[in-house]
Amino acid sequence: MSDDVAVLRAFNRRYTQHIGVLEDRFLGRGRPLAESRLLFEVGLDGSTVLELRERLSLDSGYVSRLLRSLEDTGLVTVAADPTDGRRRLVELTAAGTEEWEELDRRSDELAAGLLDPLGPTQRDRLREALGTAERLLRAATAEFVVVDPLSEEALTAMGRYLAEIADRGVGGGASLGAASDGAETMRRPDGVFVLVRSDGEVVGCGGVRPLGDGIGEVKRMWVSPAVRGTGMGRRLLDHLEAWVLRLGHDVVRLDTNGVLTQAITMYESAGYTPIERYNDNPHAERFYEKRLR
Structure with a gap:
């Protein structure tokens, strides 16, 4: 195993452990990470099913199952686009909007908690390193x-x-x-x-x-x-x-x-x-x- 692969795998293990990916109730909201992430990606402005699939690199069957689960709990609606019947629009319900805002608040709290032990200089170094890593990984997965x-x-x-x-x-x-x-x-x-x-x-x-x-x-x-x-x-x-x-x-x-x-x-x-x-x-x-x- 090369050094760069080992470093990336070690980071993935530590990061996923501390943000709750391994829990079946992500951020204590009663649903796994996949559903919470999809809900967050729908966003306050809504999205199309195709956009969600492309943004998250998920197959259509899996996205459909996740959306059905979110529909069953009253958090989203899925309907044909009135301007293009071939597209399906996904929008948050009132309950879904409340849940989105709560997820956003808890995510901020979790991130802030991870940063609390670090001093200003360490935070600057981490912000710069994570920004670089995000851009490089984004390019690598293009x-x-x-x-x-x-x-x-x-x-x-x-x-x-x-x-x-x-x-x-x-x-x-x-x-x-x-x-x-x-x-x-x-x-x-x-x-x-x-x-x-x-x-x-x-x-x-x-x-x-x-x-x-x-x-x-x-x-x-x-x-x-x-x-x-x-x-x-x-x-x-x-x-x-x-x-x-x-x-x-x-x-x-x-x-x-x-x-x-x-x-x-x-x-x-x-x-x-x-x-x-x-x-x-x-x-x-x-x-x-x-x-x-």
């Missing part, structure tokens, strides 16, 4: 999912990408276009568009489109600030390069703007070499190529 680049979820991710690079000065205040511009070129079977999901949230995206002559181009590559600094950008780039090969290309190209210095550093460290301009993108200033085989 999934790469192929979607239609013209789907609502994909366009939202690309919209976030465009908004962010505009905020950083790309375009000089001029419009960077719509998220849908050129999206059809990343559609299967000739191209691909990938979303990065973590805990049900999209934290990254990127696509590949063909340029001809055995060349594929990486486009709209973006990583959320929530997982930056965790190596997610390089993992996503590696994943897209694998797709370039899978789509039958030997060479990958990409363009970027000079203000995106972190991206440029990553591309160059990944083996990309500068080349002459190969497209008419008015917002691109740097052009790169990498031979994959």
Whole structure:
């Protein structure tokens, strides 16, 4: 067993013992952790069954059983979405809202009790360490999912990408276009568009489109600030390069703007070499190529 695996397992054992995971009545509320966690994830604003499944990485049968139990105790209601009959909405009842608030209060008390023996310096160290651990584990458990680049979820991710690079000065205040511009070129079977999901949230995206002559181009590559600094950008780039090969290309190209210095550093460290301009993108200033085989 490696040292890092041993440390993680030891932390898991100690943490789960002290937060009551092993008890059949989590936080003294008469139900196991799984039901309490699901109730908490439904939240005061409600959720859909699909969102709960994706956020908690649970199969549909298990989620259905947990929801039936919460329905039987009068804590939630499950009904068809009036705007989309294919979706099911989960909402807290009045009793469920009271229970949610009580769980939230007791969770705060439990966390405060664990921190009480620590001094200010120790608390600062623990907060920093746990924050780093949460971000790294979130990145480690992320999934790469192929979607239609013209789907609502994909366009939202690309919209976030465009908004962010505009905020950083790309375009000089001029419009960077719509998220849908050129999206059809990343559609299967000739191209691909990938979303990065973590805990049900999209934290990254990127696509590949063909340029001809055995060349594929990486486009709209973006990583959320929530997982930056965790190596997610390089993992996503590696994943897209694998797709370039899978789509039958030997060479990958990409363009970027000079203000995106972190991206440029990553591309160059990944083996990309500068080349002459190969497209008419008015917002691109740097052009790169990498031979994959």
